[in-house]
Amino acid sequence: MPSNTDNSDSTRHYRRRRLVSSLFAGSCGLMTVLCVVVLGGLLVSIVAKGWSGLSWTLLTNLTSRFPEKAGIKHALFGSVWIAGLTALFSVPLGVGAAVYLEEYTGASRLRRVIQLNIANLAGVPSIVYGILGLGLFVRALQMGATILAASLTMTLVVLPIVILASQEALRSVPGSIRQASHALGATRWQTIWRQVLPASAPGIMTGVILAVSRALGEAAPLVAIGAAASMSWAPMSPTEQASGLPLLIYHWAAEPKEEFKDLAASGILVLLGTLLLLNAGAVFVRYRYGKRIKW
Amino acid sequence: MPSASTSSASAKVPGPEAAEPTVDKSKRWLWERAIHVALALCAFVSVATTIGIVAILVVEAGPFFLEVPITAFLFDTKWSPRLDHYGVLELFAGTLLVTVGAAAVAIPIGLGAAVYLSEYAKPAVREVVKPLLEVLAGIPSVVYGWVALTVVSPAIRGFAKWWSEATGWEVVVEGFNAISASVVVGFMILPMVVSLSEDVLRAVPRSLREAAFALGATKFDVTAKVVVPAAFSGIMASFLLAVARAIGETMAVTLAAGERPNLTLNPLEGVQTMTAYIVSTTQGDTETGSLEYSTVFAVGLALFFCTMAINLLAQWILERTRESYE
Numbered sequence: 001m002p003s004n005t006d007n008s009d010s011t012r013h014y015r016r017r018r019l020v021s022s023l024f025a026g027s028c029g030l031m032t033v034l035c036v037v038v039l040g041g042l043l044v045s046i047v048a049k050g051w052s053g054l055s056w057t058l059l060t061n062l063t064s065r066f067p068e069k070a071g072i073k074h075a076l077f078g079s080v081w082i083a084g085l086t087a088l089f090s091v092p093l094g095v096g097a098a099v100y101l102e103e104y105t106g107a108s109r110l111r112r113v114i115q116l117n118i119a120n121l122a123g124v125p126s127i128v129y130g131i132l133g134l135g136l137f138v139r140a141l142q143m144g145a146t147i148l149a150a151s152l153t154m155t156l157v158v159l160p161i162v163i164l165a166s167q168e169a170l171r172s173v174p175g176s177i178r179q180a181s182h183a184l185g186a187t188r189w190q191t192i193w194r195q196v197l198p199a200s201a202p203g204i205m206t207g208v209i210l211a212v213s214r215a216l217g218e219a220a221p222l223v224a225i226g227a228a229a230s231m232s233w234a235p236m237s238p239t240e241q242a243s244g245l246p247l248l249i250y251h252w253a254a255e256p257k258e259e260f261k262d263l264a265a266s267g268i269l270v271l272l273g274t275l276l277l278l279n280a281g282a283v284f285v286r287y288r289y290g291k292r293i294k295w
Numbered sequence: 296m297p298s299a300s301t302s303s304a305s306a307k308v309p310g311p312e313a314a315e316p317t318v319d320k321s322k323r324w325l326w327e328r329a330i331h332v333a334l335a336l337c338a339f340v341s342v343a344t345t346i347g348i349v350a351i352l353v354v355e356a357g358p359f360f361l362e363v364p365i366t367a368f369l370f371d372t373k374w375s376p377r378l379d380h381y382g383v384l385e386l387f388a389g390t391l392l393v394t395v396g397a398a399a400v401a402i403p404i405g406l407g408a409a410v411y412l413s414e415y416a417k418p419a420v421r422e423v424v425k426p427l428l429e430v431l432a433g434i435p436s437v438v439y440g441w442v443a444l445t446v447v448s449p450a451i452r453g454f455a456k457w458w459s460e461a462t463g464w465e466v467v468v469e470g471f472n473a474i475s476a477s478v479v480v481g482f483m484i485l486p487m488v489v490s491l492s493e494d495v496l497r498a499v500p501r502s503l504r505e506a507a508f509a510l511g512a513t514k515f516d517v518t519a520k521v522v523v524p525a526a527f528s529g530i531m532a533s534f535l536l537a538v539a540r541a542i543g544e545t546m547a548v549t550l551a552a553g554e555r556p557n558l559t560l561n562p563l564e565g566v567q568t569m570t571a572y573i574v575s576t577t578q579g580d581t582e583t584g585s586l587e588y589s590t591v592f593a594v595g596l597a598l599f600f601c602t603m604a605i606n607l608l609a610q611w612i613l614e615r616t617r618e619s620y621e
Contacts, residue, residue: 017513017515017516018513020513020515021513021514021515021516024514024515024518024519025411025415025514025515027407028407028408028410028411028414028415029411029415030407031403031404031405031406031407031408031411032407032408032411032412032416032424034404034408035404035408035424035427035428035431035485035489036424036427038431038482039427039428039430039431042431042434042438042442045442045445045446046438046441046442049445092337093337093340094337095337096333096334096336096337096338097334097337097338097340097341099334099337100334100335100337100338101338104331104334104335113342114338114341114342116610117341117342117345118341119606119610120345120603120606120607120610121341121344121345123536123539123540123543123602123603123605123606124348124543124599124602124603125540125542125543125544125545125570125598125599125602126543126545127543127545127570127573127574127595127598128348128352128543128595128598128599128602129348130573130577131351131352131355131573131577131591131592131595132344132347132348132351132352134577134591135351135352135354135355135592136347136351139583140351156344159340159341159344160341163341187323187327188327189326189327189330213433216435217433217434217435217436217437217438218435218436219435219436219437219545219546220436220545220546220570220574223545223546223574223577223578224573224574224577225577226577246435246437246546247437249437249438249441250437250440250546250549250550253437253440253441253444253445253550254444254550261441261444261445264441265441265445268437268438268441271435271438272434272438275433275435279433
C-alpha cells in the first residue's frame with residue numbers, strides 16, 4: 001500500500017492506477033469487440049461474393065467445367081446421405097457408451113481410462129480419422145470410396161461429441177428420479193429407458209445436432225478417403241461414390257478462376273444456411289422441451 | 296436383479312430385488328445382462344478407435360520405415376518423396392510456422408476476451424457474445440480456407456504492395472502464404488481459448504477477489520495479479536488444446552498456405568504443413584502399397600503423436616486444477 005504521508009503523491013498514484021485499470025478494461029473489451037467484428041466481416045464477405053450465385057440451377061445442376069452451369073446437386077445428396085447415416089450410426093453408439101459410463105460404471109479405474117481416451121479422441125485431427133478410414137474401411141474392408149465408408153469414418157469423428165454431450169445430459173438428471181423408479185420395482189434398464197433417457201433427451205438432441213453439423217462441415221476426412229468433388233450423377237444409395245458439399249467448396253475455392261471462387265461462396269452460403277437451420281432446431285428443442293422438465 | 300454386475304453404482308441406487316415377481320425373473324435377468332454387455336461394447340468402440348488408429352497407422356507406415364531409415368525421416372531437411380528425400384522436418388516446420396502465427400493471433404485476443412467476459416461484462420453482454428463465439432467455432436474449416444484465400448491473402452498482398460511503393464522497402468508476399476493461414480486458423484481456435492479460459496477464470500473463488508479488493512487493489516490489480524494467476528494452469532491448458540487443434544487444422548491451411556514444402560521462418564512465403572501433405576497426396580491416385588502411399592501414414596503417425604502428446608498434457612493439467620478447487 002502506498003503511504004498516506006504525501007497527499008498529492010498518493011493522489012497521483014491513485015489516478016495512475018485508475019488509468020491503468022481502465023486501459024486494461026478497455027483493451028479487454030476491444031478484444032471481445034474484435035471477435036464479434038471478425039465474425040460479422042466473415043459473413044459479409046461471403047454473402048457479398050456468393051449471394052448473386054444463389055439460384056435454383058445451383059441446387060439442381062451437377063458440377064461442370066463452365067461456372068455458369070455448375071451446380072452442387074451431387075454434393076448436396078452426398079452430404080445429406082453422409083450426415084444421415086452418421087447420425088444413424090453415432091447416436092446408438094454414442095448414447096450407449098454414455099449410458100454405460102454414467103449409469104453402469106462407478107468412479108472406477110476403467111471409467112477413468114475410457115474417459116481420458118474419449119477426451120483424447122475429441123482432439124485427434126479429422127484428417128487422421130480420414131486416413132484411418134482410408135486404411136480400414138476403404139482399403140482393408142474393401143468398401144471403396146463409398147458413402148458408407150465416408151459415413152463410418154465420419155461416425156468415428158463425431159462419436160466423442162455425442163458421448164460427451166450425452167454424458168452431460170445424463171448427469172443433469174437427479175438421482176432421486178432413479179431411486180424413485182427403483183423403489184417402484186423397476187430394473188436398472190427400465191429406469192434408464194423409461195425415466196433417465198426421456199428426461200435427458202433435449203440435452204442428447206443438442207449434442208446430436210452438434211455432431212451432425214460437424215459431419216456436414218468436415219471436408220478433410222472426405223478428401224482422405226478419396227471422395228469425389230465432381231460426379232456425373234447424384235448418389236442414391238450408400239454403396240455409391242461419396243461426395244460432399246465441403247469437398248466441392250474446397251475444389252472450387254482452389255480453382256484459379258474467379259468465377260469458381262464466387263461459386264464456392266454460393267456453396268458456402270448453402271452449407272451455412274443448412275447449419276443455421278439445424279442449430280436453430282437445437283435451440284428450439286432446448287427451449288421447448290428443456291423448459292417443461294423442472295426439478 | 297443380481298448385484299454381481301453392479302459394482303459401485305449399486306451403493307448409490309438401492310436394488311429392487313424384493314418386489315421382483317418370480318415368474319420371469321431369469322428372463323429379465325438375461326435381458327438386463329444383455330443390455331449391460333451391449334452398452335459396454337458401445338463404450339469399448341471408443342477404445343477400439345484409438346487402438347485402430349495406432350494399428351492402422353503403424354501397419355501402413357511399416358513399409359515406409361523399413362525402406363527409409365528413421366534418422367532420414369527425422370533429420371533430413373528436405374521432403375520430396377519423388378526425389379528420395381523424406382525429411383519430415385520440412386513439413387513439420389510448415390506446421391510450426393502456421394501454428395505459432397495462429398497462437399500469436401488467438402492467445403492475446405482470446406485471453407483478453409475471456410477476461411472481459413468473465414470479469415467485466417454484464418450478464419446480458421455475456422449471453423450475447425458467447426453464442427456468437429459458438430457460431431465462430433461452428434463454421435467449417437473449408438469456409439475459413441475460402442476466406443483466407445479470397446479476403447485475407449489479397450488484403451495482405453495489397454498492403455505489402457502499398458508498403459513497398461510508399462517506403463521503397465520491397466516486401467514480397469507469395470500467392471500462397473503462411474500468414475493468411477495463421478490469421479484464419481487463429482480465429483478458428485479463438486473460441487476454444489475464450490470459452491475454456493473463461494470457464495477457469497469464473498471458477499476462481501469469489502473470496503479471492505474480495506480479499507484483494509479489501510486490500511485496496513484496483514480492478515486491474517485483482518484481475519491481472521490475483522484472478523489470472525490463480526487460473527493460470529487452466530488457461531495454459533486452453534492454450535495447449537487450441538494449439539493442438541491448430542496443428543491438426545487441414546482444409547484452411549491447405550487452401551491458404553499452399554502445397555509446396557518449404558523450410559522457412561518467413562510467414563510471407565508459402566509452406567506445406569503435415570496435414571496439407573496428406574491432403575495433396577491422398578487426392579491424387581496413389582497406388583496402394585507404393586512407398587508414396589505409406590508416406591501418408593508415416594506423416595499421419597507423426598501428426599497423431601504430436602497432437603496426442605499436447606492433448607494429454609492439457610488433460611493432465613485440467614484434471615489437476617479441477618482437483619485443487621474441490
